Amino acid sequence: MTFTGQDLDEAVATVPRSSLDTPWRTIVWNDPVNLMQYVTHVFQNYFGYPRPDAERLMLRVHQDGRAIVATGPREEIERHTEAMHEFGLWATSDKGDA
């Protein structure tokens, strides 16, 4: 695809700013309270991950102490992190590596 100068300017001007930023991430941290079955249930039902993916993510939280469960624009990630807090999971937002 070739852009003329004008098209390129227009394209840049219409790309939402957030998509040019480094993606943010929702990280879920391990805790001694939440049942593995519950954490899997939350990942499956809230994010819509298929069961095997939800279980893999849950195990990563449990074994590695944390897992990235979502990436995206900042506002979206902050909403996901708040939703995790509604479920009582220990979640934080951060700006991912460039």
Place this chain on the structure above:
Amino acid sequence: MIRFAPDGERIDLVVDDADAKALRELAGQFTDLLAERASIPTAERFAPTDAALLRLFPDPVPADPIESAELRVLTEPALLEHKRTNAQRVLKTLSIPGALEARDELAWLQWLTDIRLVLAARLDIVVDGDEGRTESDADRAMQWSYHALGALQADLLDALDSREAAGWASR
């Protein structure tokens, strides 16, 4: 005795008077804890110093304390209201047990988590493998509740799983 009994596409809450009373007391203590937090003016709600409240309302962006504090002011009231509403729904279903609505199921799942987070904080259960304090009668009562409510949550998750396996669409 309390359990969640799958009944076709519905899940029934079955509970006797003694357990309903014990759970009502816990839900009452939980809403008192939230009310205490809610009594602080929003603009003055910094990260809680109480371990239980900090676990219910964690710092959203710990790498950026200023952003975290600003976001807390914006989002904590709705999160607190969400948790309070869950407790209200739990109380309502304890008064009128039987078939749960979908939002009751979610309220129970989330409230059982929240109340166990509070109990764990009170018992100094901080990392995997911690047994928690057992010195006093109060400790032992909280230990009993902590484990019983974990089993109850597993019971509800099993009921949700069995409904899904039976082919009833998730509601």
